[in-house]
Amino acid sequence: MNSEEILVGHSVIKIIRGDITQERVDAIVNATNPSLRPGGGVCGAIHRAGGQAVTQDCRRVMAERQPLVPGEAVATVAGDLKARYVIHALGPVWKGGKQGEPEELASAYRNSIELADRLGLSSIAFPSISTGIYGYPLMPAANIALRALRAALERTRTVREVRIVLYDPDSYEAWLAAAR
Numbered sequence: 001m002n003s004e005e006i007l008v009g010h011s012v013i014k015i016i017r018g019d020i021t022q023e024r025v026d027a028i029v030n031a032t033n034p035s036l037r038p039g040g041g042v043c044g045a046i047h048r049a050g051g052q053a054v055t056q057d058c059r060r061v062m063a064e065r066q067p068l069v070p071g072e073a074v075a076t077v078a079g080d081l082k083a084r085y086v087i088h089a090l091g092p093v094w095k096g097g098k099q100g101e102p103e104e105l106a107s108a109y110r111n112s113i114e115l116a117d118r119l120g121l122s123s124i125a126f127p128s129i130s131t132g133i134y135g136y137p138l139m140p141a142a143n144i145a146l147r148a149l150r151a152a153l154e155r156t157r158t159v160r161e162v163r164i165v166l167y168d169p170d171s172y173e174a175w176l177a178a179a180r
């Protein structure tokens, strides 16, 4: 089988190949930077596809708070995306794995799910947080993320579908292997 679904209680985690900016879900998660700037990678793609409304709402949020610390997540409007919200989650920069990165990565997923649940959302799409520019090795990242997502989904009220949207074949294969 060339995709994977994991059932968790009343919810499902789907591992799929694709471009997250094309997802039709309640919330698209962005792998952001501490100050919610457009940046590159999936972040640049989400800001481009969402348009000025997303970038401006990020500026509004940042005018009222300190930079994000790794593991935090905040919501903005989704502009031109086929979603109601963008949830901007900050993953850790990989520094060898002994400086709290696993816990921070797990928090980024857990806090995004909890925020979506507080907003009353049902479906949410994630990219592979931290495994691009931030350098987190793929297999451990996928394993940590899946464990954090399963635990968070045991407690959700409204979130029912989590879509992990992998852009490149290596990421997709690593997540499939982790799921199996």
Ligand code: APR
Binding pocket: 018, 019, 020, 021, 031, 032, 033, 037, 038, 039, 040, 041, 042, 043, 044, 045, 091, 127, 128, 129, 130, 131, 132, 133, 134, 135, 136, 165, 166, 167, 168, 171
């Ligand atoms: N859809 C889904 N995934 C995508 C897309 C897309 N359109 N574009 C890129 N990706 C994938 C990358 O292939 C990678 O597997 O997203 C994953 C995360 O990579 P990055 O975007 O580099 O995110 P991260 O490692 O968390 O680094 C965050 O990068 O863009 C900047 O502002 C961001 O400074 C922050 C840093």
